Amino acid sequence: MGRTIPESDAAEIFVRLAEAMPGRTANAKGPKGQPDAFRSCISCMLSAQSLDRNTAKAARALFDLAQTPEDVLELDDRDIAAAIKPCGLYNVKTRNIRKFCQALLAEHGGLVPSTRKGLLGLPGIGRKCADIVMSFTFGTDVIAVDTHVHRVCNRIGLTDAKTADVTAQQLEARAPKWALRDGHFWLIQFGKKVCTARAPKCESCPVSDLCLWYAERSAQ
Ligand code: SF4
Structure with a gap:
């Protein structure tokens, strides 16, 4: 895998997203x-x-x-x-x-x-x-990758993939097991509220010190 953050940082990202973002709610529907x-x-x-x-x-x-x-x-x-x-x-x-x-x-x-x-x-x-x-x-512990999850994961460096399918494969290998149940919800909320497509809120982002995209932009 090319441009990715270390495993320990990947785990830390999920710890912080779990604190900052809502997870699966009782009425989450199909x-x-x-x-x-x-x-x-x-x-x-x-x-x-x-x-x-x-x-x-x-x-x-x-x-x-x-x-x-x-x-x-x-x-x-x-x-x-x-x-x-x-x-x-x-x-x-x-x-x-x-x-x-x-x-x-x-x-x-x-x-x-x-x-x-x-x-x-x-x-x-x-x-x-x-x-x-x-x-x-079916309630299986798996992070489904939609457009928000794909964007966020590859910006941060959780994954290094061109397609959502490859992002899903890499994420399954790199995300901690405990994060698989709610990871989809954390990443989607994060992508909608903080790491948005056009104007990511890097200055108030809880994972900016671990984010490759932010480090690359800061170095320019
Ligand atoms: S620092 Fe910016 S680009 Fe990186 S995850 Fe946070 S909002 Fe997204």
């Missing part, structure tokens, strides 16, 4: 507030390159028509596409949803598997979706 693993997976698939509000609109419209894989497969592609249109890429997403439902029924009897291997074996489910569903729906 992806976009969906009540079960099937709808969480579909909602995750709809969220690709879509704003949260558009994903929610598309998910509501689809789940008004169908709540199970069997229900979805009874729909015509045009009906699925029309329902999910608000989240964009609706033709591709319609094809993926259909393939996902077919595989779920054929390989798992319609029940969403709870393991990463099982989830990744399903069409349309990538590492981020798998980890989000594992964490939120």
Whole structure:
């Protein structure tokens, strides 16, 4: 791994984020507030390159028509596409949803598997979706990497990765085990409130003395 902070500093980052940021709350819900693993997976698939509000609109419209894989497969592609249109890429997403439902029924009897291997074996489910569903729906200790987590980890030097999937792999190896349960929540809050995309608040940041990006900027 190239540009990363030492293991001991990585652990210290999580100690400080645990103190400074809210973790998982008792009412933390699955992806976009969906009540079960099937709808969480579909909602995750709809969220690709879509704003949260558009994903929610598309998910509501689809789940008004169908709540199970069997229900979805009874729909015509045009009906699925029309329902999910608000989240964009609706033709591709319609094809993926259909393939996902077919595989779920054929390989798992319609029940969403709870393991990463099982989830990744399903069409349309990538590492981020798998980890989000594992964490939120099945309560597995895993840090799901979204855009905020990816940005923060690579700025600080917790990881050195170009893609969110590689960030997730590196983070799993480098984050202390005790931080896996709530690390996702700490990093997301931190990315939204302190280490923001355009104007990070470095002067009031609780981990600035450990952050590679801050050290690099200060040296310029
Ligand atoms: S010092 Fe700045 S760049 Fe580094 S983690 Fe804090 S806010 Fe982000």
